[in-house]
Amino acid sequence: MTDLTVENLSVVYGQAIAALDDVTMTVSEGRMTALMGANGAGKSTVLKAISGVLEFERGRISTGRVTFGGQQLNDIPVHRRSRMGVAHVREGRHILSNMTVEENLDVAGFAAPPRSKAETARIADRIYGYFPVLGERRRGTAGYLSGGEQQMLAIGRAIAAEPRVMLVDEASLGLAPMIAEQIFEILGRINADTGLTILIVEQNVGLALRYAEYVYVLENGRVALEGTRDTIGTREEISARYLGGDTTLTEMA
Numbered sequence: 533m534t535d536l537t538v539e540n541l542s543v544v545y546g547q548a549i550a551a552l553d554d555v556t557m558t559v560s561e562g563r564m565t566a567l568m569g570a571n572g573a574g575k576s577t578v579l580k581a582i583s584g585v586l587e588f589e590r591g592r593i594s595t596g597r598v599t600f601g602g603q604q605l606n607d608i609p610v611h612r613r614s615r616m617g618v619a620h621v622r623e624g625r626h627i628l629s630n631m632t633v634e635e636n637l638d639v640a641g642f643a644a645p646p647r648s649k650a651e652t653a654r655i656a657d658r659i660y661g662y663f664p665v666l667g668e669r670r671r672g673t674a675g676y677l678s679g680g681e682q683q684m685l686a687i688g689r690a691i692a693a694e695p696r697v698m699l700v701d702e703a704s705l706g707l708a709p710m711i712a713e714q715i716f717e718i719l720g721r722i723n724a725d726t727g728l729t730i731l732i733v734e735q736n737v738g739l740a741l742r743y744a745e746y747v748y749v750l751e752n753g754r755v756a757l758e759g760t761r762d763t764i765g766t767r768e769e770i771s772a773r774y775l776g777g778d779t780t781l782t783e784m785a
């Protein structure tokens with residue numbers, strides 16, 4: 533099994549800021565798993581420790597390990613992790629604003645092993661199949677896309693690298709509920725069609741519980757709750773207990 537595991541992971545930024553404390557999680561192959569929690573709970577740090585970008589932020593794993601398919605990732609540099617199939621859609625939609633949609637996908641494909649022109653076109657077509665609006669605007673400048681379209685492109689760029697596991701950080705942030713729902717519906721479809729393992733960080737409890745099969749909730753850098761979608765509790769309970777009862781985070785159109 534190509535499971536992704538985080539075992540007894542503690543992470544520190546700089547000399548002293550403890551962001552994660554003994555976190556253990558399993559992201560099972562082929563599943564969509566969600567990681568929830570209030571602001572500052574440590575959600576993004578988990579994703580950064582998995583993809584390796586932690587090192588760019590003066591963060592380090594103080595104890596514990598990250599493994600993918602049984603192989604320890606801790607000391608493997610970011611570019612090699614992405615070659616191994618770990619894709620990270622970071623918060624804030626990292627796209628190349630001055631390039632076209634098509635160029636964004638081409639450049640992202642360089643993270644994968646070299647491929648032919650025909651293969652590149654086939655993968656782009658698959659991405660346009662999931663996100664038709666990107667296909668319609670393939671020659672348009674990425675920076676002029678709407679927020680939702682830019683989020684779609686950020687996800688498309690991850691898929692262009694043909695990952696084995698995709699980490700998606702707060703895909704719904706700042707988007708209209710309908711657009712966020714649409715993006716999650718597509719993520720669910722990609723997961724179902726291709727069996728791609730997906731780990732989402734999400735503050736919108738309603739969305740996370742609708743699309744993820746298994747859910748972890750972080751509180752102050754520790755796993756406070758975990759369970760399957762059906763057993764973990766209602767979105768009202770999770771919101772009240774772990775997100776300060778902020779219903780704006782759980783409301784859906």
Ligand SMILES: Nc1ncnc2c1ncn2[C@@H]1O[C@H](COP(=O)(O)OP(=O)(O)OP(=O)(O)O)[C@@H](O)[C@H]1O
Pocket residue numbers: 545546549550551569570571572573574575576577578589590
């Ligand atoms: N680059 C950094 N340098 C120093 N401290 C950091 C850094 N990144 C995060 N932290 C701290 O680590 C803790 C966890 O942050 P993290 O971003 O992982 O939380 P989060 O749950 O993703 O929050 P949010 O929902 O606000 O994005 C917080 O206390 C945060 O201030």
